[in-house]
Amino acid sequence: MSDLSVTIGSLRLSNPLIAASGCFGYGVEYADLVALDTLGGVAVKGLFLEEREGHPPQRIVETPSGMLNAIGLQGIGARRFVSEKLPELKRRGAVVVVNICGSTVDEYAEIARILDDADGIGAIELNISCPNISKGGMMFGCSLEGTHDVISAVRRVTALPVMPKLTPNVTDVASFAVAAEEAGADAVSLVNTFLAMAIDVETRRPRLSNVLGGLSGPAIRPIAVRMVHECHQAIKIPIVGMGGIMTAEDVLEFMIAGATAVQVGTANFVDPLIWDKLFDGLRAYLDRHGISSLVDLVGSLELEERTPACKSSS
């Protein structure tokens, strides 16, 4: 039997497939359909310290091979999550990755303290990349200093694995991965959604109430793979890759580019029962290639120069 297990910092996962934050509720919504303990992990919907209502509808719009969302991080807040949702996730055997967001550095640290005191959390994912909120999120993730400040503040208050989720809405994502590594992150996850917009030409109004939203789905996958590749060349800590994964082949693409694990987001809306298909596809690939451990594929991209078929006339 092929070994699908991977390790993110001190966290060992039975397989590399994590449900992406914002695409799987608090996990409990799916517990009757999906055996949560079979997933590598469940990244729950982003939490602020307090409850938030998010943006008015319309919150999503479909675009070619993708979708825009501007939910606005509606959520129940960190304390209610710990008291109301975490016990069931624990009971179901889920590896829980808690995605957190703050308007200030102190808010990130305060939530991290609450989670550090709770029992049954696998890792903290720092949302420094949400494009849909006016304060916090991407405000930190678009500045090297902000990235560093949030990570080091959280690092000081918790021993849990800390994984900032990077935004692709920067010129050089690898420099942010380096900043994260230097600030003490155990891993980085990328990419969050691409800032985007859609307009109804009949009414000339934006399709989303928030005007701007984040693009996800297979449309973004090649850019996300490129960014994972760039980060892999720049840092030593593990990368959790995501962006439009729909098939086992897509998972493999991210892992070969350098991701130790991946998150599956938008695909989960299309096919909530996608997980077993992905597992089967990964095992079939390993069998076909005679590979016993999936982790051997991480960063296995072949970059040897080929003999040019025709010489350039320089």
Place this chain on the structure above:
Amino acid sequence: MPVDVDAVVISNTKLSDFYNVVAVAAPDVARQARPGQFVMVKPDKDYDPLLRRPFSVFEILRDPAGRVSGFSLLNKRIGVTTRRLYDITPGERLQCLGPLGQAFESPAADQQAWMVAGGVGLAPFLTLAESLVERLAATRLFYGGRSADDLFYLETFEALGVRLELTTDDGSRGHPGLVTGPLHRALDETDKGISVRLYACGPTPMMQAVTELAATHGRSTDVSLEQVMGCGLGGCYSCVVPVAEPGQPTRFVRSCLQGPVFDGGRIDWDQL
């Protein structure tokens, strides 16, 4: 518990240039479905369109032996998926996840049931009417469309003992004007002592108007909303509805889990 089936299309019945009924072999979905629930469907496996779309369960289908064999959905050709469904052919497959959402609450034994439908908003009411057949209290359908060509399944509802009140925008069938016209008269004519439960499904302005009209007569309305929906399972938080409980601030509530049926009087229509 909802199931996801790659269901075979049994038939596609064109009702007009815009409306059709697609029947699928999905007994595991149909057996569980209760009036008002919905199914998330996707006709093709590729990425355009990517997401599923929500549809009310229109009819529960039975084989000659009376066993539940599938369900149908009422489709109106508007966007990409509905155009595809308009042209779908028997033998093709339709991915169906369901049943999802909360069902209509049944009326009390002595309570009349008044259904108010606009256009494709007829969809959830056939199964509701079927579930009310055995009752003594009256069941009525106030049903509006653009023209006579836009009103369907009238004989089916009549055969279920439903009293019809039809309206068309152009006056080609029933009363000319909006469905709220005959509804207003009926509310005026009905003794306050008679208990009535109203159900509405259709364009948002219609559902708001019905809710407000019924409220002026001291009656509440259950509305079945059609929000833009990403997953149908509570994962994406896109289908939220602004709901205000008495004395509470407005909250965004997921239509897929707590709806699609809501007490119209609790909805903050201005924010919807």
